[in-house]
Amino acid sequence: MTCCLVCNVRYNPFLDYDKYGCIKLPWTLYLLLAFLCRSYVMWLMSVANRKDSAILLNLFYPSRSDFSHALLFALPALLCAAVIFLRRAGMPKVIVASWHMIRGLLGLAAIVQIADVYMAGKITRYHVEHFSSYYTTFIELAMLLVVISYCMFNQRFKDVSAQYPQPLKEESDKQ
Numbered sequence: 001m002t003c004c005l006v007c008n009v010r011y012n013p014f015l016d017y018d019k020y021g022c023i024k025l026p027w028t029l030y031l032l033l034a035f036l037c038r039s040y041v042m043w044l045m046s047v048a049n050r051k052d053s054a055i056l057l058n059l060f061y062p063s064r065s066d067f068s069h070a071l072l073f074a075l076p077a078l079l080c081a082a083v084i085f086l087r088r089a090g091m092p093k094v095i096v097a098s099w100h101m102i103r104g105l106l107g108l109a110a111i112v113q114i115a116d117v118y119m120a121g122k123i124t125r126y127h128v129e130h131f132s133s134y135y136t137t138f139i140e141l142a143m144l145l146v147v148i149s150y151c152m153f154n155q156r157f158k159d160v161s162a163q164y165p166q167p168l169k170e171e172s173d174k175q
Contacts, residue, residue, distance in 0.1 A: 010155070020089055020165035026156050032147050033084065036077035036109050039070035073116040076109035089165040096164050103161050107151040110144045117141060 011023055018024050034041055039061075046056040061067035083098045083105070098105065122137045150157065 010159075018165070020168065022163040022165050023156065023160045025084070025087075025160055026154075028150070028154075029084070029157060029160075032106070032150060033077065033081050035143055036106070036113065036147060037074050037081055039067065039074045040078060043067075043071070069116075069120075073113055074109075076105070076112050080105050080109055087165070089167040099164050100161060103151045103157060107148050110147040110151075114141065114144050117144075 011017070016023055042056060042060055046053045049056060057067060061070060080102060083095060083102055086095050087099055117137060117140065122134070
């Protein structure tokens with residue numbers, strides 16, 4: 001699209017658009033992104049703890065290999081976060097093309113994390129039978145399914161991913 005302005009009564013023309021005429025990113029996208037990048041969020045929170053940075057990490061990741069494994073499988077979500085935060089006018093075509101595929105990339109990041117749960121052996125008949133002991137795994141799976149359904153069915157996210165900010169005429173004249 002050459003222009004981001006979409007004539008749509010679904011969104012408030014005063015609150016829901018940025019200065020480029022594109023729909024603002026939904027706040028739920030940031031929450032889902034934080035969930036997908038939760039191992040990196042935990043790492044940053046533990047680094048911010050000045051007294052003992054290992055306390056928080058040991059609470060959620062008992063072994064170092066669990067933590068490094070979680071960081072590895074959250075890497076696709078981190079790349080999606082980079083694309084989301086680089087969404088501005090005048091970016092390279094790679095970022096623009098990645099932005100238009102962001103729904104699929106976020107869904108793929110969630111599928112990678114579901115595959116991680118499955119390959120780690122956290123989804124077995126034993127776990128289902130003893131639900132009260134392993135409910136966190138099922139909550140994680142439910143949230144990952146929410147991420148996938150959000151990417152597939154949320155109309156605002158569909159509309160946002162179809163647009164990319166173009167430089168304003170005033171900005172291109174200054175350069």
